[in-house]
Amino acid sequence: MLLTEIYKKGEAELRTRDIGWLLDGVETEFVISNNRRVLDQFTVRQRCIDGASADTGCTVLGLELKTPVIMSSMTMPIPAIMEDGLLQVAKGLKEAGSLIWTGTPVPQNLKDIVATGVPVAANVKPLINREKMFEAIDEVQSAGVSWIGIEIDSGQGTKIHDRQVASDCSPLSLEELKEIRKRVFTPLIFKGVLSQEDADKSLEAGADGIFVSNHGAHTLDYLPHPFQVMDEIVEIVQGEAVMLVDSGFRRGSDVFKGLAFGAQLVGLGRPILYGLAAHGAEGVRQVIHEITRELERFMSMTGSVDSKHVKRDLLIKA
Helix, strand or coil, rough: CCCHHHHHHHHHHHHCCCHHHHHEEECCCCCHHHHHHHHHHHCCCCCCCCCCCEECCCCECCCCCCCCEEEECCCCCCCHCCCCCCCCCCCHHHCCCCEEEECCCCCCCCHHHHHHHCEEEEEECCCCCCCHHHHHHHHHHHCCCCCCEEEECCCCEEEEECCCECCCCCCCHHHHHHHHHHHHCCCEEEEEEEEHHHHHHHHHCCCCCEEEECCCHHCCCCCCHHHCCCHHHHHHHHHCCEECCCCCCCCCCHHHHHHCCCCCCCEHHHHHHHHHHHHHHHHHHHHHHHHHHHHHHHHHHCCCCCCHHCCCEEEECC
């Protein structure tokens, strides 16, 4: 099935269920419309003479992946799509050579997900009850995940339309992030960075990775798309941490642009849900596979032999 067909079938299936509203955005939904608008502002500089085949494989923080296209962090609403949804997602992503990234609540079967052999990252929210937050960190760490993510942007919880979804959170201080660093022995990723200031503090706190993200339009209204702040964040990071990005990415061309802005990995949220709802594990595999194929075409026709050669000057502001 073609990617567009998977998206249409998957979204239609989810919209018929009582979880369909989770696909929407916070308050006015400006963030969702702005994501697509900003992604479309950049065209691609073609360099096809002497073009060569492109390799989409990459190694990031010790993980070898066949593609820089990964799953963005989420747990809800996957179990509601199908009973063993997370294991089906893990199976599809493993076959695609990608990575699964769970969110909150911490999946009860996290150890089973790790046991599938797919690379696993797991996120933890900044819970008001810091003791419970550290218990969650210890839980995901003991499950054997490859990376741990901290949602620094969930300090006021999450919200969809006017409905508060998560409300048991409060902002983390720099000192608390440093304490988390001491407790975590895997690579540590701070997710939700959207400014120079937070990038600088993330480095000071010892982050191994910085995830530039507006959280799927589920935190604050009127947040920018990552591309509106990526250049200034890259200037601060200067290779001291791995850069990741998500927020509205749907096609291989979007992923190409993310790599050009300096990200090593690009995350997908809703496309994973669409693939799962449309065709289970095979649908998830197809989504990653088709987007990676599209990315490979762009890389080949721009003289980018691998993801490290996808440079910023390949993008033209429309």
